[in-house]
Amino acid sequence: MADPELQLVARRIRSFPDFPVPGVLFRDISPLLKDPDSFRASISLLANHLKKAHGGRIDYIAAARPTPQVSPTGLDSRGFLFGPSLAQELGLGCILIRKRGKLPGPTVSASYALEYGKAELEIQRDALEPGQRVVVVDDLLATGGTMRAACELLGQLRAEVLECVSLVELTSLKGREKLGAVPFFSLLQFE
Template sequence: MVFFFATAGIMFQDITTLLLDPKAFKDTIDLFVERYKGKNISVVAGIEARGFIFGPPIALAIGAKFVPLRKPKKLPGKVISQEYILEYGRDCLEMHVGAVEPGERALVVDDLIATGGTLCAAMDLLERVGAEVVECACVIELPELKGRERLNGKPLYVLVEYVEI
C-alpha cells in the first residue's frame, strides 16, 4: 500500500497498487462476488470515488444495479443529501431521487473504513428512501479508528485489516 497525505496530519491508504495488478484486482472482486451472489441484493451503492472502482463490477456480477453516492453538486437532477462529520471536517453525500426504491436490498461499497462516518452517511441515505442495507463491504479496515463501532451493529465485511506496527 502507498501512503500519502491529502490533508495535513491525516494519513490515507491508497489502493492504487492493488489496481496495478490485474490478478489481485480480479481476485478482490471475486471475493466480494462470492460473498454476495444469491443474497438477493438489488442495489450496490458505491461511495465516491473509490467505491466506484469496486462497486460496478460487483453489481454486474451479482445482477444488481449500481448507484453512485457522490460529493455535493456532482449529480445532475434532483438529489437527496446526507451531511456527516469526518475526523478532519464535514462532508456530504448525495444520491439521485428515485435511484433506489423502498424495499430494495442494498450493499454499500467503499475501499476503506476508517472512522465509519462515510459508511454511516451512505446507510442513512439508503434507509431514508426505504432500502434495507444488507451489509457494508470494504477492501481495508483501519481497526484502531473504531469505525465498525459506529455502524450500529450493521454487518461489515472487509478483506484486510491494516494495523500499524
Template sequence: MNNPIPYQDPIELVRSLIRNVPDWPKPGVMFRDITPLLQDPRAFRALIDIFVYRHMRHKLDVVVGIDARGFIFGSALAYALGVGFVPVRKQGKLPYKTVSAAYTLEYGDAVVEVHQDAVKPGQRVLLVDDLVATGGTMLAAVKLLQQLGSNVVEAAAIVDLPALGGSSLIAKTDTPFFSVCTF
C-alpha cells in the same frame, strides 16, 4: 510447458498490494493506497471474486458505491452480480434531485448525496467503499439509503482500520459489516 502461477491466498494477495503512504494527506496519517491492487489484474479479479462469492446468494437488487474509489470496484461487482449500480457522490456532483447527509471524517466535515430515486423502498442493497476509518462516510451513506427505504444487506470495504472505530460504529446501526482485510 508453461509454468503454472503458484497459488496465493486471495486475501493475502489483495493485502500484499495495498501500499502504505506515510504522512499523507497530513503528518501522522498512514494512508492505505489501493491503486497498486487495482493495477494488478490478478489481484483485482481476486478482490471482485471475494465479494461476488460472499454476496451471490443475497438476492441483491443493487450495489451502491461511495465516491470515488467505491465506484471502481462497486461497478465491477454490480456487473459480476448482474445487478444495478448506484453512486453516492460528494455534494454538488449529481444533476437530479438528491437527498443528502452531512458527516465528520478524519480531515474535516463533508456531505454526500444520492439521487432521490436511486433506490426504491425494500430494495436489497450492498454498500461498498475502499476503506473504513472513522466510518463517517459509510454511516452517512447507510443513513441516506435507509431514508430512501432500502434494506442495506451489508456494508463492505476492502480495508478496515478498526483502531479508528468506524466499523464498530457501523455495527451499532445493525448493519452487517465486512472487510477483506484489516490494518
C-alpha cells in the same frame, strides 16, 4: 491467511507513513488497481462473500464518492472503482452516492464529518424503490463517516441496507461501530 487470492490482494496494499499528515499510516491500493489479477481477485472475494451471506437477495450495490468540502489532501473516495465492478460481477446495477451538487434531478442528502473535514452526500430521490435491498461498498473503512452517511441516505429512501463491505478496514479507528446494527465485512484489516 491461507487463501491464495487473499494473499495476492494483501501483497498489493502498500503503506506510506506520515501521509497525508504526520502520524497517519496511509494504506495505498494503487498497486492493486495496477495489477489486473489482484483487482480481479479482490472483486471475486467480495462477490463470493456476498453470495454466501445474501444469496440472490441483493437488488443493488451502492458506491459513494465524496469529496470533502475542506481537504488539504484532495481526499477522494475510490469506492467508485469497486462498486460498479462488484455489481457487474454479481449481475446487479450500481447506485451512485455523490458529493452534494453532482447529481441531477431531485435528491436527498446527509452531512457528516470526515478525518480531514466535513462532507455532504446525496443520492437521487428515484434511485431506489422502498424495500429494495442494497449493499454499500467502499475501498476502505476508516472512521465510518462515509458509510454511515450512505446508510442514512438509503434509509431516507426506505431501502434495506443488507451489509457494508470494504477492501481494507483500519480497525484502530473503530469505523464499524458507527454502522450500528448494519453488518460489516472487510477483506483485509490493519491497525
